[in-house]
Amino acid sequence: MKLDLVELLVVRLPLVRPFVTANGSTTERDVLLVHAIGDDGEGWGECGADTTPAYWWETVSTAGEVLPAIARGESVASHPMAHAAFEMAVLDAELRARNTSLAAQLGASRGRVMATATAGFEDDVESFLAAGYRSVKVKVTPDRPLSRISWPGEIVTQVDVNGTYAREPARVRQLDDLGLLAIEQPLATEDLSGHAALSRELRTTVCLDESVSSLDALDAAIAYRAAKAMTIKPARLGGIAAAHAAHDRCVAAGVAAKVGGLLETGIGRAAALAVAALPGFVWPADLSASDRYWREDITDPFILDANGCLAVPDGPGLGVTVHVEAIERAIVWRQRVQL
Ligand code: MG
Numbered sequence: 001m002k003l004d005l006v007e008l009l010v011v012r013l014p015l016v017r018p019f020v021t022a023n024g025s026t027t028e029r030d031v032l033l034v035h036a037i038g039d040d041g042e043g044w045g046e047c048g049a050d051t052t053p054a055y056w057w058e059t060v061s062t063a064g065e066v067l068p069a070i071a072r073g074e075s076v077a078s079h080p081m082a083h084a085a086f087e088m089a090v091l092d093a094e095l096r097a098r099n100t101s102l103a104a105q106l107g108a109s110r111g112r113v114m115a116t117a118t119a120g121f122e123d124d125v126e127s128f129l130a131a132g133y134r135s136v137k138v139k140v141t142p143d144r145p146l147s148r149i150s151w152p153g154e155i156v157t158q159v160d161v162n163g164t165y166a167r168e169p170a171r172v173r174q175l176d177d178l179g180l181l182a183i184e185q186p187l188a189t190e191d192l193s194g195h196a197a198l199s200r201e202l203r204t205t206v207c208l209d210e211s212v213s214s215l216d217a218l219d220a221a222i223a224y225r226a227a228k229a230m231t232i233k234p235a236r237l238g239g240i241a242a243a244h245a246a247h248d249r250c251v252a253a254g255v256a257a258k259v260g261g262l263l264e265t266g267i268g269r270a271a272a273l274a275v276a277a278l279p280g281f282v283w284p285a286d287l288s289a290s291d292r293y294w295r296e297d298i299t300d301p302f303i304l305d306a307n308g309c310l311a312v313p314d315g316p317g318l319g320v321t322v323h324v325e326a327i328e329r330a331i332v333w334r335q336r337v338q339l
Helices: 060-071 080-097 101-107 124-132 169-175 192-200 214-222 242-251 266-276 324-330
Strands: 001-020 024-039 041-046 113-114 118-119 135-139 156-160 180-184 203-207 229-232 256-259 309-311 330-336
Touching: 001 080, 001 113, 001 324, 024 080, 024 113, 041 080, 041 266, 060 080, 080 101, 080 266, 101 156, 101 242, 101 266, 118 214, 118 242, 169 192, 180 192, 192 203, 192 214, 203 256, 214 229, 214 242, 229 242, 242 256, 242 266, 256 266, 324 330
Parallel strands: 118 135, 135 156, 156 180, 180 203, 203 229, 229 256
Antiparallel strands: 001 024, 001 330, 024 041, 113 309
């Protein structure tokens, strides 16, 4: 599709409650959106970057700086989250014009995906179980370890260490008797040999997240046998096509894979759910219902079903209805790129 105009918008959205992790506390989130308008329709994309580089080096401002050049078709090296946001908007526009859903286009095999609620340091896991989640992920650090599971054993439980056991890898063993599905990213991003050693030693599956920073990094982690499971965050890899390629590489290597989340609005969540419905993503997705984070989402909200799952949108494009008025109310920055 020939694009005429690309609008870049930053919306400021309050979270329902602060999200506190090893990377800091978040009470509101600025989200960079891409609105692509062409001769045959329009589409929306969302950038996974945060306002600060605490978790990932790209930010709302770096992505906002390079996106005009990306929209004009200029060659921009690196900046995967900016590229991913533009790719999402263009795909949404093209698939809407062809009346095809992203899930169908990708070859999704399921209409529903098991959701996961991620519990920050100040969240109560019981409240997520009461809300209907059947899969939870608890943020832990050496100072805030998890010593026992006080909820029913049929709940799928993971811990996310965010690399904070890097200086005391032996203490990761203390998490090995909890019956967890996985221990996510116990050690530093670059420490593939350390993860490989833990992966050989522990009964619990080691899952990498931060280490899966690119397709090349994924290949290296697989070659090192650094972990038996990988978190695939489409935005961090450069978008939906890259995430699809990562899925295929995990399947070929016999490595379990799940789709990771980045506090998305309904736009990014719709795309992530379509990816998460691919057959090789056998684990629950790190994606939750809209009300986990947002008082008011900027799309029709994603609601947990009775089995703790989210429906994969099957409408044209991303398959969600975007609430343009809610976006207009929340805009704090906007730039028009005329093509
Ligand atoms: Mg993680």
